[in-house]
Amino acid sequence: MNDQPILQVQDVTKTFGGIMALNRVSFDLHEGEILGIIGPNGSGKTTLVNCITGFINLTRGKVFFRGKNITGKAAHKIADMGVTRTFQIMRPYYSLPAYKNLVIPLFSPRAKRTGGWRGGGKLGDRNTVSIDILEEMGFERESFVPYKMASTLPTGYLKRLELARCLSLRPEIILCDEVFSGLSMSEIASMVPLIERLQMEGITLIMIEHRLRELFRVANRVMVLNFGEKLIEGTPVEVMADEKVKEAYFGSEKVEEVTGYA
Ligand SMILES: Nc1ncnc2c1ncn2[C@@H]1O[C@H](COP(=O)(O)OP(=O)(O)O)[C@@H](O)[C@H]1O
Ligand SMILES: [Mg+2]
Structure with a gap:
């Protein structure tokens, strides 16, 4: 069995002038899994996708694809290796x-x-x-x-x-930046099986989503970003049980209403 993660993100940091959009974010992505990334608006999710896929340069940190350092490579070279992304604002x-x-x-x-x-x-x-x-x-x-x-x-x-x-x-990998956002409930319901199918066909996925109920149906693991930092990662159940997450992400909203998880 090959235990090497398909993607390794190590200490990725990105500053825009005085703004620290990402602060030492590290995580591994395992072949075949769906990793959900959640976090409030402005927490650095799109910036992370941009850094991994070469659309912007990192300030610090490294990204490895199948053990190969792809940090700083041009976006078209990274896509040529099979690491692709969708755009939150479609183009x-x-x-x-x-x-x-x-x-x-x-x-x-x-x-x-x-x-x-x-x-x-x-x-x-x-x-x-x-x-x-x-x-x-x-x-x-x-x-x-x-x-x-x-x-x-x-x-x-x-x-x-x-x-x-x-x-x-x-x-080999698709990084999906909010593919459910702007969709009706029925449109999301018809999109979920498509995502499941991509996973069944061996594609590894990162899914950035605000629609937690639907995300938690498909994600094997979830990572939470807050103010550019990784707050926690774990199974959907573990993440939702975390007090820091409830505070940062949901404020006064009832978690079970948003996620279907008690
Ligand atoms: N090109 C940019 N120039 C300056 N600031 C940026 C740029 N892109 C993102 N930011 C800032 O970085 C932070 C994270 O943004 P973003 O990654 O878009 O968050 P998210 O996708 O989680 O909503 C925000 O404060 C945003 O204003
Ligand atoms: Mg975004």
């Missing part, structure tokens, strides 16, 4: 049909090497490959949803498009 090419948004990452060296999500090393016609991926992510082909202009798609589809963009690279 589709709005003036293109949904499926053309995937054709672009399908031209990347990684997609050419791997064949995309279903390619088995061979990349077929890119239009067909992207429509297949979108369909698997819930874009109804019979209603021609994959062909709709990205600018006309509701949030639920744009979030799925973010996941599909990652899948087009055949990722």
